[in-house]
Each structure stands twice: as C-alpha cells, then as structure tokens.
Amino acid sequence: MNAQIAFLRKEIMEQTRSGRLMLLGVLFALFGIMNPAVAKLTPWLLEIMSDTLAGNGMIVTTVTVSAMDSWVQFFKNIPMALIAFVLTESSIFTKEYQSGTLVLSLTKGLHRDAVLRAKTTVLVVLWTLCYWGCFGITYVYNAYFWDNAVAKNLLFSVVCWWLFGLWTVALMVLFSVVTGTNTGVLLGTGGVVFVSYLLGILPEIKVYVPTQLTDGNALIYGTAGTGDYTAALIAAVVLSAACFAVSVPVFRKKQL
Amino acid sequence: MMEMLRITGLHKRFGDKTVLNRLDLTVPEHSVFGFIGKNGAGKTTTMKTVLGLLKSDTGEIFVNGEQVVYGETVTNRHIGYLPDVPEFYPFMTAPEYLRFCGEITGMQKTDIANRSKELLELVGLEGERHRIQGFSRGMKQRLGIAQALLNRPKLLICDEPTSALDPVGRKEILDILQTVRTQTTVLFSTHILSDVERICTDVAFLDQGTVRVQGKLADIRTKYRREEYILETEREADALRLRTAFPAIRAEGPNRLIFCESGKNAVFDVLRFVTEQRIPLLKMERAEPSLESLFLEVLEQ
Numbered sequence: 001m002n003a004q005i006a007f008l009r010k011e012i013m014e015q016t017r018s019g020r021l022m023l024l025g026v027l028f029a030l031f032g033i034m035n036p037a038v039a040k041l042t043p044w045l046l047e048i049m050s051d052t053l054a055g056n057g058m059i060v061t062t063v064t065v066s067a068m069d070s071w072v073q074f075f076k077n078i079p080m081a082l083i084a085f086v087l088t089e090s091s092i093f094t095k096e097y098q099s100g101t102l103v104l105s106l107t108k109g110l111h112r113d114a115v116l117r118a119k120t121t122v123l124v125v126l127w128t129l130c131y132w133g134c135f136g137i138t139y140v141y142n143a144y145f146w147d148n149a150v151a152k153n154l155l156f157s158v159v160c161w162w163l164f165g166l167w168t169v170a171l172m173v174l175f176s177v178v179t180g181t182n183t184g185v186l187l188g189t190g191g192v193v194f195v196s197y198l199l200g201i202l203p204e205i206k207v208y209v210p211t212q213l214t215d216g217n218a219l220i221y222g223t224a225g226t227g228d229y230t231a232a233l234i235a236a237v238v239l240s241a242a243c244f245a246v247s248v249p250v251f252r253k254k255q256l
Numbered sequence: 257m258m259e260m261l262r263i264t265g266l267h268k269r270f271g272d273k274t275v276l277n278r279l280d281l282t283v284p285e286h287s288v289f290g291f292i293g294k295n296g297a298g299k300t301t302t303m304k305t306v307l308g309l310l311k312s313d314t315g316e317i318f319v320n321g322e323q324v325v326y327g328e329t330v331t332n333r334h335i336g337y338l339p340d341v342p343e344f345y346p347f348m349t350a351p352e353y354l355r356f357c358g359e360i361t362g363m364q365k366t367d368i369a370n371r372s373k374e375l376l377e378l379v380g381l382e383g384e385r386h387r388i389q390g391f392s393r394g395m396k397q398r399l400g401i402a403q404a405l406l407n408r409p410k411l412l413i414c415d416e417p418t419s420a421l422d423p424v425g426r427k428e429i430l431d432i433l434q435t436v437r438t439q440t441t442v443l444f445s446t447h448i449l450s451d452v453e454r455i456c457t458d459v460a461f462l463d464q465g466t467v468r469v470q471g472k473l474a475d476i477r478t479k480y481r482r483e484e485y486i487l488e489t490e491r492e493a494d495a496l497r498l499r500t501a502f503p504a505i506r507a508e509g510p511n512r513l514i515f516c517e518s519g520k521n522a523v524f525d526v527l528r529f530v531t532e533q534r535i536p537l538l539k540m541e542r543a544e545p546s547l548e549s550l551f552l553e554v555l556e557q
Contacts, residue, residue, distance in 0.1 A: 006359030010345065017347035100343040103404065107307050107337040109329050110360040132367045256309055 003204075005112050008118040013120065021089055025061050028130040031081045032137025037147060039069035062193055065144040071154070074138050075161070075216040081134060086172060087129060091184045093176035103256055116177070116251050120244065123169045131162050156222040156226050157219035162231065164213040167192060167236045170243035199207065210236040258285045259318075260411050260441040266315030268301055268465075274459065275301045277465035279315070283411070283458070288437050290452035290473075291445040292551060293462030299445035300340070302462070303415050308339055320410050333361070336404030336440070338414040342396055346389035348382050350399050353388060354406060360387075361407040368406075373404040379432060394425035398528040400415035401432055405440070412436065414444035418451055430455055449547040461554050468554050473547075481549050487526070501529055507550075510537075516549065 015021040031146065043063040047052075053059075096102040135158050142148050151157075168189060175188030194209040199248055212232035218224035261283035268276040276298045283289045304310040306317055308324050308331065318323040319331040351372055358368030376382045379398035387524050391399065397417060404412055414433070418426040424449060426448075433442055435502050452459060452473075460470035463556050469476060488511055489495045495511045504522070506513040517523055530537060 002362060003360040008354055010356055014345065016349055043330070099343055100339060100341075103307075103309060103339065104337065105343065105357075105360055106309070106329055108357055108361050108407070109331050109333040109334065111329065112327070221456075253311075255311070 002172060004114045004117065006107070007110065007114055008121060011118050011122045017127070021126075024085060024088055024126065024130050025133070027084055028081055028134040031077050032134040033050060033141070035073040035077060035138040036070040036141035038073050039065045040145060042069065047111050065146075066150050067142040067148050068150050070138060070142050071151045071184055072147070072217055073219050074135070075157075075214070076132070078131075078161060082168060085130065085165075086168060086186070088124060089126070089173060090189070091182045092123065094180060094182045094185060097180050103227040106256070109193065112252050113248060116173075116247060120173050121237045122170065127169050128162070131165055151220040152222040153226055155208060156229075157216040160213040160229055161216055163233065163236050167210050170192070170240035174243040174247050177247045177254060179197065204210070207231045208235055210239065260285045260317045260320060261281065261443065263302070263306070266296075266302065266305065266317065267313045268305065268310070269313055269372045271392075275387055275465055276305075276312070279462075281460055281467055281469055281470065283441060283443050285410075285441050286437075287441055287458045288433065289441070289443045290456035290459040290487060291443060291462060292449065292452060292459055293445070294447055296461045298417055298465040299462060303337075303413055303445060304549070305498050306413065307332060307335065328540045333407070334410045336407070336409035336412045338397075338400040338404045338412070338417055340416040341420060342387045342392075342398065342400035342405075344399065347387060350376060350384050350402075350462065354400065354403060357406050358432045363407055371406055374404075375405055378402070378435065381429070385467070388523065394421055394428065397421060397429055401429070401436075404523070407438060409440055409495060412440045412442045414442065416445055416447070418446065423515050449551060453547050461551055462537070476550065479509055480553060484543050484546075484549055485515055485523055485526075486539070487515070487545050489513070490536040490538055494533075494535045496527065497533065498526070498535070502526060512550070516553070
C-alpha cells in the first residue's frame, strides 16, 4: 500500500512540476469562461456588424441571449478541451517506457498493478477535476448573467459528457499498455472514437455507441429524453470497465 | 559457499537470432563477479531476464534460492540494479528520488533518511540540491549506485557501469564498487577488462550467448597460464615482417608485439628468425598473461 501511495505521490509531483497540471487548469478555466463570454458578446458583435449585414440585405433586430446559448457553446468547446487533455496526457505511460524510468522502480519490487492503478487514478481524477471545474465556471457565470433553469436535463447532459471523457481515458490507458509509443496511444484512442462517431451516423446503431453521449444539445433543448441515452451510458460504462480490465493482464506481461 | 544467483539452460531468441544459447551461470555469495563479453554477446539480455523484465524461451533462474518469474517482481527485493544508462525522474532531486525508491521498497521512514544520507555521502552527492535533469552522466551513474544499494540488496547487478564514463568517472565508480563488496554480492557486466582485473574475484566469459569459462579469477589464470612474451622492434617494418612470418603474433602497437608460448617452442623460432633476419630489438620480455590474452584465447578455442 505504501508503494502505491509513493507512486501516486510521484505522479502528482510530475503533473505539478512538469507544468501539465497548470496548463490543463488554465486551459479548462479559459474554456469555462469562454462559453458565457461568447454568449454575452454575441449581441454586441452583431450590433457592430449590423451595418455590413444591412448592406447585404440582412436586418439585425434585437438579439436576446440566454443561458442556453452559453450551454450550446459549452458542448461545442468541450471536445476541444478533451483533445487538449488527451494530447497533454497521452505520454503518461509511454514516456516512462522510452526513458526507462519505470524499469528501475519495477526492479525494486514495485508491483506493476500499482503503476497501472496510480496512473489511471491520476488520469481519471485529473479529467474529473478539469471537466467539472470548466462546468462550474460556466454554471456560475450563467447563473449570474441569466438563469440556468432554461436548459432542460442539464445535469444529466453534462454527466453524459463527463462519462464520454472517462471512456476516452479508459481507451488512453488501454492503448498505453498495448502500444509502446505516444503515436500509438493517439492513433488508437482517436481511431476508436472516430469509428464510434462513424457508427453513430447510422440511425439504428446511434443510441448504442458512446459518442451519442456527446449530443448534449438535444438534451438541453428537450428534443431528446434521458431514456434515449441509457443504452449509450451502459455501453460507455461497460466498455470503460472492459478497457481497464484488459489493461491489467496486458500490462503485467508487457516487455519493458 | 552459498549461490546468490544460479542460471541453468537459459535460452532466448529475438526473431531468428539466438541471443542466449543454453546459458549456465553461478554467482557465489560475497563475490565481485565480472560478466565479460563483447558488445552483443548477451550480457544485458541475461541481466534483464534475471530481473524478470524479459521472458526467456527456456531455462531457470534462482536469486537467493527463489525462482524468478517473468512479469513478477518478488525476487527483485533481493536485487539492486544499475542499468548501463540509468534514467531517473528528472523533476526530482537526488534525496527525493532516494526517498521515492525507499518508499516503493517498503523501507521505514527513518531508515530511508539515514540510509539516503549515508549513500549520498558514499557516492559524493551529499551537497547536491539541484534536480536530476541537470546531472552529468557520471553523477547519474553515482546516483544509480546509491539507489541500487538503498535497501541493502543481497545482489547488486550493474550493467556496464563504467563504459559510458570518462577515466575519472570510471575510477570513481570502481572505487565505490570496491567499497561495497563487503556489504553485498556484485555482478557487473563489462567489456573493459582492466576494470575486471582491478576489482573482480570471479569471472565468466560470455560469447555468442554461451558462458565459455567461469570461476575464480585466480583459478582461471592458473588454468590458462601460458608464457607470454612482449617484443619491441626498433623499426615498424620489422614488426610487420615478424607478424607475416608468425601469424599467431598479435600487434599491440606499431612496433610492439605479443605472442604466447604454445608448446611448440615458439619463442626459439621467433628468436631464430630475429637472428637470421638481423632484426634490431628494443626489448624482449616475459610477462604475466593479461586478462585480455586469456579472453582472446578462450574465444579462439
């Protein structure tokens, strides 16, 4: 247990001292601020452009924005934040394989499962903190400027997106133990998400693939009910658990 | 004497290349064991298999009487390991890294603090407060020894600890290894034979994945003892003539030659040639055979 805590402490120290924690913190905070800011600035921007638009035959009338516009922005921006997260953290395992730092720890009797648990915990906690931090900032600004009550199923829709991120983290872990390089992790994770996205285009399969969880707009506008997401939620949870479960034996036998 | 490490019938292939070929090796307790072989002979592969980092095709390994299982690290609690180019977490300082190592080994807090202080003094890093990312290769190697010795391992495995260092760094590492031999059994691989001569009690010659000879250095010296002669000619051209006439003669410099007495009175043949050809000599000396000569002879057999 002490070894597990020591390795976890080392992971946290690495996130802090390498500046990755700071980078992700700033990035997610910026995304969180940007969502209400863009919504707030839209009428002003349209007003500035009204003369040009009038020249093109478009008449700008009074534009009213609500918390809904800010939440639409949230669901538009969060994929970029997730991509930034994956890019920043994709080397969490592979850097250790390539530099050989893990070998020394393992030759001291550190169990491989402890390494896997520590790194997975850091990724899950980091994603959770960053994501809910970003959500919290947007929520507080929205509550200050407008009323969050206009968005239907808000909590459910953001939980869905958080779970989608968690599935992505599970894929990162799986591809980190299966492949040995950063490129392998990025291609593997990106590839599976892309395939899920392509499958989601087919109406019959759409509700069963995890990418369905990213369609938060349908939920907040009320065009889809929470029941439409149950299958995708179960799929994401099962697939994430499967990724973590498969990673354990693979990592135990991985040649380092 | 107890065996600290015993390897029997170790076989390993990478694709169609056989790296270890039924390798047998026994390292007695409290020895400084030189594992000698050319680059690519299989030294690192052997060591990584002992550490459970590589899977062997066949064969058994016992460390302090316990069998090594690939992917598991239980036997590693007996081992301290120093890789050829040790890599540490660059964002830590040397004391932080030793604390981390102590914690993952399950040492007590006070023991970690005392032992770290002691070892950092031993390797000359006691005043170093910078992060490891600014360390030179020699400093990393010294920290490598400190981390390897932290939990008082019964077996210290060093993979070519001196080959990447300058003469000063090499001397420092050898001095440290010599100091720690009282505390632990040392197995170190190398192709630098002068290092072996300086500190080893036992040796094994590895060639093409097989141990050709192993045992006490003194015993091997006695077994393979043959007269060795050093000859220095005045002119380089004469040295070349001698080498053409006697292919067994090795050149050690432009006009410095070495040859062994191989039971056929080679020395008299060479002297006859020198007399007949009227070759002026600077020196002719009967010498103790070097480890290099022994190694080459073993390989030739």
